[in-house]
Amino acid sequence: MKSKYASLFETVTLRSGLQLKNKIVMAPMTNFSSNEDGTVTDAEIAYYARRSKGVSAVITACTYVTLNGKGFEGEFAADRDEMIPSLARLASAIKAEGAKAILQIFHGGRQVPPHLVDGDVVSASSVPAEAEGSPVPRELSATEVEEIVAAFGETTRRAVEAGFDGVEIHGANGYLIQQFFSPHSNRREDRWGQRLAFPLAVVDAVKQAAAKADRPFAVGYRFSPEEPETPGITMADTLELIDALKEKELDYLHVSLMEFWSEPRRGVDDTRTRLEIIKERAGDAVPVIGVGSIYTADDAVKALGTGVDLIAIGRGLIIEPDWVQKVESGQEESIAVKLDKEAQEQLVVPDPLWKAIIHTPGWFPGV
Ligand SMILES: Cc1cc2nc3c(=O)[nH]c(=O)nc-3n(C[C@H](O)[C@H](O)[C@H](O)COP(=O)(O)O)c2cc1C
Numbered sequence: 001m002k003s004k005y006a007s008l009f010e011t012v013t014l015r016s017g018l019q020l021k022n023k024i025v026m027a028p029m030t031n032f033s034s035n036e037d038g039t040v041t042d043a044e045i046a047y048y049a050r051r052s053k054g055v056s057a058v059i060t061a062c063t064y065v066t067l068n069g070k071g072f073e074g075e076f077a078a079d080r081d082e083m084i085p086s087l088a089r090l091a092s093a094i095k096a097e098g099a100k101a102i103l104q105i106f107h108g109g110r111q112v113p114p115h116l117v118d119g120d121v122v123s124a125s126s127v128p129a130e131a132e133g134s135p136v137p138r139e140l141s142a143t144e145v146e147e148i149v150a151a152f153g154e155t156t157r158r159a160v161e162a163g164f165d166g167v168e169i170h171g172a173n174g175y176l177i178q179q180f181f182s183p184h185s186n187r188r189e190d191r192w193g194q195r196l197a198f199p200l201a202v203v204d205a206v207k208q209a210a211a212k213a214d215r216p217f218a219v220g221y222r223f224s225p226e227e228p229e230t231p232g233i234t235m236a237d238t239l240e241l242i243d244a245l246k247e248k249e250l251d252y253l254h255v256s257l258m259e260f261w262s263e264p265r266r267g268v269d270d271t272r273t274r275l276e277i278i279k280e281r282a283g284d285a286v287p288v289i290g291v292g293s294i295y296t297a298d299d300a301v302k303a304l305g306t307g308v309d310l311i312a313i314g315r316g317l318i319i320e321p322d323w324v325q326k327v328e329s330g331q332e333e334s335i336a337v338k339l340d341k342e343a344q345e346q347l348v349v350p351d352p353l354w355k356a357i358i359h360t361p362g363w364f365p366g367v
Pocket of ligand 1: 027029062172173256291292312314315
């Protein structure tokens, strides 16, 4: 490895005691490839195994904690105990190649396709998303909210039993946890109308279940720093969320962005990037994972230079499964940075994910 990349290969020990062998993790990416019954497929297992050798941790695609939270065709399930063998297969496929396995847990809220939930789309309040044609969700009752909080805890218990090394709470990308935090989607007047109440209740339920693991078990939290809508989450809101999460003894915060170097839209008078502002606020209390359009070893080192603790790579690892090994062995020049559209088999990408990528121009470099 060239010495200028040595910082990428420093080890990190998280608060739970979980040890990461380097600073590169695989970003969570939905692959649309699970079985109808919610179990993982062989194609999916092969896809993860192919990408689990170099990175220190693989954060899986999101999995739903209750059936009415299923957000995608071909999403795998973690909402009931019968799914533990399927989850265990996924965890051991990742761990067998040397990476830690982190399960991303989620509820889609108002963003679920109605046909996946028999038309019963739910959210914090009865406010549809702004995208044209979005369904009007049904406002969850207080009892249902409590059931979903408990389901996040139950799913964490299943992750422990299945052999995962941690869970990541998916509080980003406009799904249910974010819907409770957002002034756009949360107009409630009961105690769940306090916008931090649901995210923090989920964290508590997850932490309680994680504490029962007989080994280091990490709990991370992912959030999107801003929403474009008015009203919507601003950087000022996000800084408040970070302050609250800092009290929760989490293993990491993960900022969901498509572009690492993006700047705030509103809510702070600061010309730095969102990630720099967030890292400063998190301070030494909790490590921060940065992500977004990192394709080369130089991109990763430059990103780490901002002070973030770990770097997640998503699309780059689909395009180049040997990303980490190539940097480690001094062959970073040969890292593919554009998708080879003829290489599905060699890249070990399941058909549904491959089709989604190929049919969405501009989503991946080279497509
Ligand atoms: C195919 C695909 C699926 C994704 N699915 C998820 C997901 O399930 N959960 C999540 O938090 N983010 C998801 N994301 C966002 C990524 O985790 C990441 O933040 C984003 O792709 C930017 O990183 P990159 O430029 O390294 O790909 C997805 C992105 C892609 C490309």
